[in-house]
Amino acid sequence: MMGDQFRKVEQYSPKSSPRGARSPVVSRQDSSGTLKTTILLGKNPSIVPSGPFYLLKEPPGESGITGATNLMAYYGLEHSYSKFSGKKLKEQLSSFLPTLPGVIDSPGQSDNSSLRSVIEKPPVGGKDLLPLSSAQLEGFRLHPGPLPEQYRYANATPIKKHKNKHKKHKHKEGGPPSTETPITDAGGDTHEKKHKKQKRHDEDKERKKRKKEKKRKKQKHSPEHSGGGLTPSQHSS
């Protein structure tokens, strides 16, 4: 039986075909526009539609959300965005934690109070926190009197900003500036501002004068002019 089958295959092989060694698949022209298919043999035989175009792959499936959409609006973060982008945030940590006492704007590494150090060297934990016994409290019996100077720094923070402002004013008035460039610049700015303010003030005065003159003229010419008191609107102006 097997031998007969092989013989049959040999009979229909391209070698024995009347068209010679040419493959019948290659010679056929696809004029109908139907899809071509490639049949793969071997361990995993499969039929792949190859089509009239090479390298034609399935287009990628559309993902729900891409960078083409406004992600800020998609996740409802517009409020946060406008909150942070609109106003100018103050740089210091103390402006975020205004109620916190002590100097908190200095770098944490300088006094070993950094949060990094808590992560890198976690404190000893796992023990129960128990109230202090009377014997333990004896250890906290203190001597009367003020603290040594080096431990008093924590009280000085809240007034700091105010002091700085005063210092600037002092320099502007004519005192010798300790650091040259920034303070002189700041002084120049304030001087300019003052000058501008004065200018504005003068301009306002002039405008008011003109208005008053106009009013007087009008009142003189108008028939209603009887020398009575000012109306509320006139009061306001």
Place this chain on the structure above:
Amino acid sequence: MTSPLENLETQLEMFIENVRQIHIIVSDFQPQSQNVLNQKLQAMVHGLQEVDKLKSQVQDVHVPLEVFDYIDQGRNPQLYTKDCIEKALAKNEQVKGKIDAYRKFKANMLLELSRTFPTELSKYRALRGDE
């Protein structure tokens, strides 16, 4: 009902206030304030116990490590949020620009191909269906 974070915040504020009061008592210590100091020390232990109790309620809160760097440098941590939002927005705009550019390129490409290879492109469109 207050949130666990608000509870923790309140507890920490109370703890800090207690420590501040201890600092005041200690900075110019008078013998008659020893009892008050002892009470404050016990209150401090109690405060630590309360904070420890709240630990389990905030396990799911994740804080980016970079925020700690901002705090350690004495900077406002809201600046980190601001920076993140600005970066995200800039990246969003960049990606949108790229996607738009590719869309335009695809439209132009199809237009030019349909001029040069009209039959092939009609077959292609038929194959794709949605083009």
